Amino acid sequence: MLAGVCIAVLVLPLNFGGAAVSAPTIGTALGGSPVAINWILNAFMLSFGSSLMVAGALADLLGRKRVFAVGVALFAATSLGISAAPSLVWVDFLRALQGIAAALVLAGSSAALAQEFDGHGRARAFSMLGTTFGVGLALGPLLAGFLTQTFGWRSFFLADAAIGLTGFALGVPKLRESYDPHANGLDWPGAISFTAALTLFTFGLLQGPESGWSSPLIVSLFLGAAVMAIAFVWIEGRVTRPMLDLSLFRYPRFVGVQVLPLATAFCYVTLLLVLPTRFIGIEGHTAIGAGLMMVSLSAPMLIVPLTAAHLTRWMSAGVISAIGLVIAAIGMLWFSGIGLDASATVLGIPLFVIGVGAGLPWGLMDGLSVSVVPKERAGMATGIFSTTRVAGEGMTLAVASAILAVLTRLRLADALARSPGASAHAVTEAAQRVATGDLAHAAVLLPALGQPVLVHAYDGAFRVLLHMLAAITLASAIMVLGFLGRTPSAASPDDASPALSGGKGIADR
Structure with missing residues (x-):
């Protein structure tokens, strides 16, 4: 079974x-x-x-x-x-x-x-x-x-x-x-308002580079997302059996736990989903070659999470998670300094470092999500945490895609300033094509620029994106250390159930 x-x-x-x-x-x-x-x-x-x-x-x-x-x-x-x-x-x-x-x-x-x-x-x-x-x-x-x-x-x-x-x-x-x-x-009203908020926000992020961030469509999408989010919070505070129990957020350590899946989404999951486009569409690797290169990033997940659980015998889970996020940020900064023509081995080392860093909080956050609230609230805490994780991964992917398209467009616009002739719409669509790895169609839209210029624009945009992701990851590490770094006292309300704050608990789980 x-x-x-x-x-x-x-x-x-x-x-x-x-x-x-x-x-x-x-x-x-x-x-x-x-x-x-x-x-x-x-x-x-x-x-x-x-x-x-x-x-x-x-x-x-x-x-x-x-x-x-x-x-x-x-x-x-x-x-x-x-x-x-x-x-x-x-x-x-x-x-x-x-x-x-x-x-x-x-x-x-x-x-x-x-x-x-x-x-x-x-x-x-x-x-x-x-x-x-x-x-x-x-x-x-x-x-x-x-x-x-x-x-x-x-x-x-x-x-x-x-x-x-x-x-x-x-x-x-x-x-x-x-x-x-x-x-x-x-809780149908809660479910509908929550789904609507996520959908409108994500669609706005994806459509923004094409329609323009100040266009009526994008402004309406973001306003609609905000209204639905407010409605969701209002509904959940009034129904008898809410889909999301907002009172759990009175536990500071529970709030800290929600940072972990968002941090790993920025430093790991986003790269897991964006890098194949770079390897295949921009660098020209085969699908098998891209898959082999991605193993450097994902393979640590087979070992590191289990190792993290054993490390809690000597350090708190919050400290281990923060250290992991710092390691992942260092790996991203290292990766940002490597050119597109680098070998798979040279690329694989920083990707492995990122995977190791992300694997440390990855192995601890599921247990933490239920350990920092009273035992009778564990089921709801797990549901909130899982939703934060998966929905956060979807939103961070949309954010990263939008940033990559905008940064690429800025670089293409600078290049075209030296050889004008393309329309603003063509530049915008070409930037989105480049961001999704479709160099062939982008070159047709901007014939004045060759593919080497398009690749150079992508490379510069991707480096800046990595710097932004690294900065977010480092900020997350500081937040995790502040919320989860200390071992809670026996009187803390977060200790209403066994805490994964160090010692034997997490290893047993």
């Missing part, structure tokens, strides 16, 4: 880095605007993050086994649909459905395993689940690169379906059904 669940869950991390490797090829094969190409990744991340808390409520209400089974079946069905998609619009739509399926799989599997195992068995089961995520993150880019280059991009999604159905066949028949007897419905 555990093997089946882990195999089914494996498709989730595979789709993080794997889909990023396949995205440039999909964009080339099916065409479409740069915004549509960005939605290959963002549609999945956005729907995944915005559906997690609803999926958890459905698992309690309808049954954990049932939600897990429906999620796996839907994930396999959407994967098959993507493999046969005739256009980029269909790929984006099915990727959004796939994100909803991923939320059902993760929520259902986590709740089901918690019912199936107790004590040390439960700790080992969730350790296996965590290891599965590490394996998926490490192998996703390599598997996608091999399949995309050898059999075409559609084969990666066929493999997704096959893996998911294998997990379904092994795991679902062995799972027992379980419910929350106190569940009494869903």
Whole structure:
């Protein structure tokens, strides 16, 4: 049963880095605007993050086994649909459905395993689940690169379906059904306002470089996102069973824990999703070559999180996490100084350093998310943390993509000032094409500039982006140290349940 669940869950991390490797090829094969190409990744991340808390409520209400089974079946069905998609619009739509399926799989599997195992068995089961995520993150880019280059991009999604159905066949028949007897419905107003806020904000970020940040469309999207966010907070403060219990944020250490997934999104997940575009579209590597290079970044996730757990015998989890973020920032600064013509070995060393740094908080933050609140609030804390993690990853990806497009446009505009003739619209679209790795179409839009100039503009923009990500990561390290660096006193309200602040607790988990 555990093997089946882990195999089914494996498709989730595979789709993080794997889909990023396949995205440039999909964009080339099916065409479409740069915004549509960005939605290959963002549609999945956005729907995944915005559906997690609803999926958890459905698992309690309808049954954990049932939600897990429906999620796996839907994930396999959407994967098959993507493999046969005739256009980029269909790929984006099915990727959004796939994100909803991923939320059902993760929520259902986590709740089901918690019912199936107790004590040390439960700790080992969730350790296996965590290891599965590490394996998926490490192998996703390599598997996608091999399949995309050898059999075409559609084969990666066929493999997704096959893996998911294998997990379904092994795991679902062995799972027992379980419910929350106190569940009494869903917080639909909260779910709708939360999803609307995320969607409007993300769409505004992706469309901004093309439409202009001061255009009525973009201003309306951001205003709508703000209104929906305010509505969500207002709703959650008044419903009987809120989707998000805002009172948890009165625990300072819980607030600090929410910084960790956002920090790792900026220093790790964003690179995991953006770098394949650079390697394939800008540097001209094959899909397999890009996948091999990405292993340098993702492979540490197989070992470092477990190492971090053991280090808590001597240091607090907050200090270890802060050290990891500093290491990741150093790796990004190192990587920013390497040119586009560098060898895979030269590029791989700083990527490995980034992976090691990100792996330290990665191995601790799940346990921290439930240890810094009273024990009876652990379920809600996990839901909030998971949503912060996945939704934050989607938003940071959208932010990074928008920044990269804007910075590239500024550099192209400077280059064209020396040889004018292109329209502002052509420069904007070319910048977005370059940011998504589509040099061929960008060169057609700006014939006065050769591809070397376009590559140079991207390189300069990417270096600045890395500096910005490193600065955010360092600021996050300071915040984590302030919120989580000290060992809480026995009188602290954050200690209402065992804290992962050092000593034996985290290693046992």
